Amino acid sequence: MTGTLAADGVSFAYPAPRFSRGGVHGPRRIGTLHNISLHLAPGTSTALVGSSGSGKSTLVRILLALAKPSAGAVALGVREVKPGPARSLRWYRQAVQYIPQNPAGSLDPRMTVAQLLGEPLRQLRVAGNHRALVAEALERIEVPAGLMERRSGELSGGQNQRVAIARALAVQPAYLLADEPVSGLDLPLRDTVLSLLSSLVREEGLGLLLVTHDLGTAARMSGTTAVLAHGRIVEHGPTHRVLDSPGSPEAAALVQASAALHFPPAVPAGAAP
Amino acid sequence: MPGGTAFVKVTVSRVLALVALVALIGMMPWLSGRGAEYTILRARYSDREPTPEALAAVRAELGLEQGPLPLFVSWIRGVFAGDLGTSWISNTPVAPGIASALSISVTLMAFALAAAAIIALLLCTPAVRDGLRQRRRPASGALSAALTSLPEFLLAAMLLVAGAVWLQWFPPFGWKGPEYAVLPALSLGIPAGGLIGLLMSDAIRAGFAEQWVGTWRMSGAGPVRLSAAVLRRALPAVLPQIGLVLIGLTGGAVAVEKVYAIPGLGRALLGAASAQDIPTLQAGMLALMGLALLVGTLTTAARYLLIGPAVRFGTLPLAEPPRPGNRRQLALPAAAGITLLLVVGAGLLRDPFTSDHARIAAPGWSLPFGADASGRDLLARVGHGAVGTLGTALVVVLACLAVGIVVGLFPLAAAGPLEVANAAPPILAGLVVAALSGPSAHGAAVAVAAVSWAPLAAHTAALAQEARAQPYVQILPVLGVGRARIMFRYVLPAVAWPLLRHAMLRLPGVALALAALGFLGLGPQQPSPEWGLILAEGIGYVERAPWAVLAPASALVLASVVAVGLAGAGHPARFFARNSAGAVPPPGTNVAPEHVQAPAGVR
């Protein structure tokens, strides 16, 4: 039984002043974090909402043990997690998986679907018949088994998306971190992916952390929402409370923006013939 | 990767590379080893027998007994005190001769620069005109590519034949007045100007293709204002490469000064290298290094000045200009390649060594290319020379590929050596190697390899960086894939094929560099049928037997056309790697418009 996935008092700052040598980093230092605490439990869905530059991506990197917090710690159950060699993190990778922004892009175009899904199983030394696990994972997200030998270039956008999700699920993780999993998608496809994720939480007891800049998606997907702004959690609680009575100006701005951007929109008056 | 540590690593690497270079120059007497003693003995004391005692006396006199470090320390002390040492051959101070030779070379380069500037300007004009008229044409090529394709030593020989022998407009040899500078300046300026013009017009086209130009047009910005803004945007991107072209002039000057018998630094160095007069070579190399540093500093300063305050916020890299993908541009190189193959094939069936023809026999049916001064079949020599030159070039290229891949995977630490290797002209490397170990085919190969790995390393670095930035590589740690497996299973396969292609595209260019060394007598010696060597032999008879020059020269021209054609076909290969920061997108990353079956999820 896996315990909670917890970040306790996590801070992050870049070690040295950054030289912007032909670089992409402006004078603003983005991606710092201050004393973040966040607890996830199996079978629940938490939304992490914030504007770009609020520190969402840094927090995800720390939760994935890809970056080391300058203070605080990440733990799964009672075991602390730190970045390290691949071998020492196998147990953690098997328990916590990830769907990146633009999941389809995360598929190596040179590999077949079977190879793509088999890679984490092999690398994480997952027990059991890998072929069967791959087939099972594909079946769970309704990808026909006949596509196993295709490469990502031969699949449709929606199928690629599913394959990326299947790869994360193939190792049967207890937690899934999804970083803006739908922001690049057309609306109908967006809907399908979100439905799939919420059924995984409800029916399979997956713990989901959904990272998004969109409160509408948060409202649909998650009971709990944390709002991240300037590297701090400015609001954390039941999603409906955050939506109904945002307690911070940042959260209020997000609510207003999300409402204005969502359906049904207030159609402006105009030259209607 | 954090910017701070990267900056420190690059700086440390640069400083170390510079120190290593100075140390190499300082220790040359020690590195030259045994061979030097005999040379000096023969040069200075021709009456003495080379007994062990005599040799030991020479060693003691030259201070070679001290070992490398004291030798270096005393040399560098001398340099700081203004004493560049004493010539091993003439036993006189080196400094005055080097100073006067340097002043002649700098004058020659100024003339060459003027020629280059005029040519570059002429080549850029169509790009500006097209840009202002909103015509998007593929990057121009044919003319400037043809200009760049000719190595200086070949062009110098051809201009000598045309301008001094046939037309008799200019004096063939010497350095007595401005008219003596015209042909040498053109020999240096035409390829340099062609290359600068090519780079600039590509950058200008890329600049005009940027979206803000449309915004400015809407603003009603006039043609002058628009051109000035585009130039300011385009120039910084190519300035480092222009700097390298200018530094490259020093290598070309060696060949040109030899052909036209100009008493400049290049010829002084060539003489010093063949006589193993190490102190003269040391002083000359130091002067050239100073010149290169000066050019590098000036271009960097100009670049920062042009970009202005925006440099702090990181300017966006200039996109690659649209490139022609059509076959028409490949037709000429293909024809040149086929002709070359036919010549080589015919030549291989004949005997290149025996002198069974009349001396400088004119071409005829049985002797299509004529005979050389020793009565040897020129067609046979050219054909066999191709195998020797191209075969050596293949070995050099493969060695460079291996070094390039290893170095390219650690790009930051290698930044300094990479820049040095990239800037150093092969001819100068050839001078050093020949001075240390005597001229030989091996030495030439080592010299060319020593400076030719840099573009491949830079390309590896750029490709590896691109491969590592792919989302499908970035996610691998989360899937439990370890570092070694990421490198060997994912990154290397992604970079291997384009690199091999790039290496093969460099083959003719490397062959030309080898030929240049052969021409200067720094490569294989008689009676090897090596292209550069055949040309050098023929040049003495150019008035009586032009075919002795034409045969090897046309083979080299054909090889040059193939070289540029190939480089243009795989466009990044052409001076792509001269930008060690890897800011230029690697091949095959042409941005696909959304409708052209972009793979899912690209947007």
Add this chain to the structure above:
Amino acid sequence: MPAPALSVTDLALSSGGRQLVHPLTFAVAAGERVALLGASGSGKSLTAAALTGSLPEGIAARGTITFGAGSGKGKAALIRQDPSTALNPLVPIGRQLGIPLRSAGYSRAAAKAEAARLLERAGIEEPGRILPRYTGQLSGGQLQRACIAHALACGAPVLVADEPTTALDAVTQHTVLETLRTWGTEGRSLLFITHDLAAAGSLCTRALVMEAGRIVEQAPMAELLRNPQHPYTRRMVQAASRSVAPLAAANEVATTAASSADSSTEGAAPRSAPATAVAA
């Protein structure tokens, strides 16, 4: 009806014999805000490129595009998804805004003041601080608004906005949409190209829906949302309404706040989000 600000007749785009956009005919009236909706690959971005004369290489265009009858320098301004290259990275924003103003006869000082005023109208607070900055110092949302200010400075009667909000986060999207809304006042027209129905719905009065290079539906926005005809439109509207149902409660809070920004929401589509789709 006044002469349209932009009219397109039989515009067809093809690449190497492949028809990418089939002959299109539509018009945008002066002061109208029109949405051009469609999935990626439907040909909407190419259409935008054709309207602003920035078609990629190798695409052939036929047909006619005319801009507002009579208006002197009638031309469409364009803003895109990625604004980072829309302005010269080596010249401060203020100087670039000054180019059209100076050629329109403003003195140096007056041009500067006018540039600041335009930035403010485009929704940038403290324009005085933005004027001396370079593009590398601005965020995506600020850049989009600087581009809109530039279009204002040029006096362009039509703005073509190609997915201007896709790459932005929700809060910034909101501010850019607000700026685009103010663009439409004073008789200027807007063609808003997007796949985001919600954004289009809140901004535009009329919609064109494109699929596979053809316009498959044309209707006033309210009508389109209430009663979509074409299967693709229907799918899009359904998906959009489903994705937000739980936010209905929040809408109440938000609209009170939003109404201060845009008080004229008469003729709005009924707020009848089908709140059943997801709840389970």
